[in-house]
Amino acid sequence: MLTHSTVAFAMLPLAPLVCLDIFKGRWRPWLGAALAFAALMGPWVCYQKFYDPPGNRLVKWHIGGQDTPDDRGTFETIVENYAAQGWAETIKTKKRNFVMQLGIDWHSGLNRSAELMIMRRNNQYAHLIPALEVFLLGALMLPLALYRSRKVHQGIVPSPLGRYLLWVVATVVCWCLLLFKPEAVIFHGPNSLPLVLLAILAASADGTRYGAKWLVIVLQLLFFAYLWIISLEPTLQTLSPIGVAFSAIVGCSLIALSVALLQKQKPAVATAH
16 A cells, blocks of 8 residues: 555455454454554555645546546545446446456467567556466466365365455456546556466466476466567567576576476375385
8 A cells, every 4th residue: 555555456355355254253363464554554644634635636536537636525526527427438448447457469479570569568567367478377277276275275265265366356346347447457456466366376287286387387488588588679680688687587487496396296206105
């Protein structure tokens, strides 16, 4: 909240899970979280309200569609701007917010023209599904991962992995519906959303016994190099030093991860024999 206020879109869907935990007696962790939140946010809220009021500019912008300052209150702004927009345009805007998660370039194949490569990079930067890259393969293993998580954590309903997935779905829905304008891109939303979704898909791929995680690791490295290693200026024929450096870092990280996974599997194999 202190660095990027749109994280509020991710906090609203937590409410049902928090209530469920409190109902089942698991309230202590949430009490600690609430106290920490109050300690961090309290001074900032006081600054907004008393030193630099009114402190509702971003709420009026994202929820009420008012991107220029005025003297109206938050609720008044939301009601009046939605009334002015009308039902038809409102529904159209909400649909567009959901569609924006898919990105805008799914038909150009491996075409490497400068315009299309820039579009792909912008897709990855701005839109949720393209940002997941090769980790989307983890969605194929997600049902099996959810089943195993439920089996291991029988006393917790839903299971931890199921909770994360419910939170992701609820956050996307909440975010896309609450935004007044068609602005549902990653940098106008909760930054934790793609990170948690990446973790869910990575965990799903890692939990399989059929080598899917190795396929994801190799394809991720190849895809990253394909998208970023070539400079787009002045032509597509030159290597980008930054792209090469980042590709090398990603490659070394994936190699180290692969070695660690192999070492982890060896004791398990030895024990089985």
